[in-house]
Amino acid sequence: MNASCPAAFADVWLADAMPPHPVCIAVEQAIFTSIRSPMGEGYRLVAMSPGITAEERAELTRRSPSHDSICDVDPSAVALAGYPLASGRHCVAWSRHAGREHTARGGLRVHTHLVVLDTHGFATFACDPFRVQAAMFAALGCEPELKPSACLESLALQADPLQLDSPDDDLLQQSFVVARGMIADHATLVVGACPLLPVVRWAFRLLPLACRREVSFSANLHYAAARQLQIVCLPTDGPELRRAAQGRDVRILNPHQPDNSTHESSSPIDAWLELAWSWRDPQRLLALSQLTCEIDGPLEDGTLDRIAHLCREIDRLTDASQSELEAIVTTHADRRPPHPIEAKLLRHLLSAAVRQAASLQRAPVSVA
Amino acid sequence: MNTANASASGIAQGGPQCLICGTPNAVAALQCRECSASLALVHDVKAQGREPRIISIVGESNVGKTVYLGFLLDMLSQRAGDFEAVPKGAYSVDVQQAVISHMARRQFPPKTPMEADRWYWAYYQVLQRATGKWVDLIMPDMAGESLAAEVANPKSYQVIHGLLSKSAGILLLVDAAQAANGSAHPDFFALKMLSYIDAMQGAKRDEKINTPTAVVLCKADYCAECFDDSQRFVQANLNRLWNLTRSRFANVEFFASSVVGSLGYAGQADGYVAPIPLHTALRGVLEPFQWIMEQV
DSSP states (O other): OOTTSHHHHHHHHHHHHSOSSOEEEEEEEEEEEEOOBTTBOSEEEEEEOTTSOHHHHHHHHHHSOOTTOBSOOSTTOEEEEEEEOTTSOEEEEEEEEEEEOTTSSSSEEEEEEEEEEOHHHHHHTTTOHHHHHHHHHHHHOSSOOSSOOSBOOOEEEEEOOOOOOOOOHHHHHHHHHHHHHHTSSSEEEEEOOSSHHHHHHHHHHHSOHHHHTTOOEEESBOOOGGGOOSEEEESOOOHHHHHHHTTSSEEEEOTTOTTHHHHSOOOTTHHHHHHHHHTOSHHHHHHHHHHHTTOOSOOOTTHHHHHHHHHHHHHHGGGOOHHHHHHHHHHHTTOOOSSHHHHHHHHHHHHHHHHHHHHHHHSOOOOO | OOOSSOOHHHHOTTOOBOTTTOOBOOTTOSBOTTTOOBSHHHHHHHHHTSOOEEEEEEOOTTSSHHHHHHHHHHHHHTTOTTEEEEESSGGGGHHHHHHHHHHHTTOOOOOOOSSGGGOEEEEEEEEETTTTEEEEEEEEEOOHHHHHHHHHSTTSSHHHHHHHHHEEEEEEEEEHHHHHTTOSHHHHHHHHHHHHHHHHHTOOTTOOBOSOEEEEEESGGGOTHHHHOHHHHHHHHOHHHHHHHHHHBSSEEEEEOEEEEEEEEEEOTTSOEEEEEEEEEEESSHHHHHHHHHHO
């Protein structure tokens, strides 16, 4: 296998990155919804596992969606939120409609199943809330639990290897807007992304792991300032949203408006997203998604740009001439990058460049 | 790298200070960035040049706070009793419009969301003709679940803490129908609510809370004896509440109230049975408010 070929690079990277088998972890869980019980009625934490602390309970109650919070009124609508907790753990909240609101005041009941993961557990899912939600779906099924016992056991979630669909160009471009918003210095409302959940899912996949850890977001939930989320993704805009956001340090973006880039200053991940755009075939996107899962730890200024540059250099190897290959080796041979992934890519680049150069030297010269 | 809220120095230069929590806000802000209280109140208070009084209506979820407040404001707007009331700001009319409109269609108004930025706020100027005194009143419509969450974990909802600490009067709504049926739940909630207020005010053991507190027995159409002797009803059916008010509150009065004249039930195809308010027959809505006004 010629490891300098882009497709082969993807093969090599995927073969290195895939875990040998699915990993199962135990997480704390809770249910926030409105049911009538001997202890009361109305929206509250109706069930939880013992490992959730009192402080986490208060925070989960404050940040969980109550009545009429899901943007889409369809009974099958789904919303997702995720945020770091003050305790240092991480919460992923999966919200669905669960029948009528039982006090006859109209609307559908919102049922939110929450899981609380520690740092290690969240990293098992590559800090991707959508992978956590997929595992929750596999463990809990499609029907929300409306008669849970007040005390739940810890939930066993299986972290399966990354599986990808193939996004079209429009979805990918929308996900770039969301990804930039996830690491911006201000809160962001993204309105009009369609299809909403796949766009946000891809934004997470494109974001390096180090950036994902602290992202607080919601998708398909109405904006509520009290939830204190970094990015809120909604299907539509409207006067109520504008009113709620007025006077706050919140930017409203529409991924379909072509002049978004003129309103936004450059983002630290611009070079990275440009790489994702140039690598938008399924195989390389999968490799890129695996690569993002490994970019962890402190990211100094420029680290992502250099990693993106190395990936592009690896891309060049297939068509590089002998002199270009020698130049690549000369340029990079003495570098000692601090970030382990950058160092790994550099080793891969240098060894592939040397092998490619050697194969070019051995190749027979055609005589006209 | 990620911050959900900017620091105060970045955005709040020269803007209004929240009436409830005191947080400075941006000039263009419509809601407080800290507690989500309406900032229109600040502008209207400034225009009046008069310190408003906050009257808080508290009670658990589904006791009828929104319905009670909506009908109360509507009665005041229609100059019921000895009162004349003027809404300050169109937003003050939202809650009564929502309640009246829904009840006219034989529906209960929608559930109040827990998120404070979606609550109704009412700011009224009220004249009691007998005294000739104008009082500015702020009456927020809080969600029962948020109140319960705040009681369980104080200061988790800063806006509730701020409102109750600044309240000139409190209307505590209790579900009389449930209590009459033998449920202890309304009693426990009322006990927790008043205990929270007691703890918040921090009165010493030999001091009592002076904030006028009207205990309103809602849905009293189910148990007419509430109207005959509200105090005795509380003593018999809400004994924990009764004992706490005797021990820790100096200024408490008990009232009975009813809004729905008759209730029908409609069965749906999926087996769901929905209560339908067939018509309204207001009783005891104004009296608790009148008493509070006499105390403030």
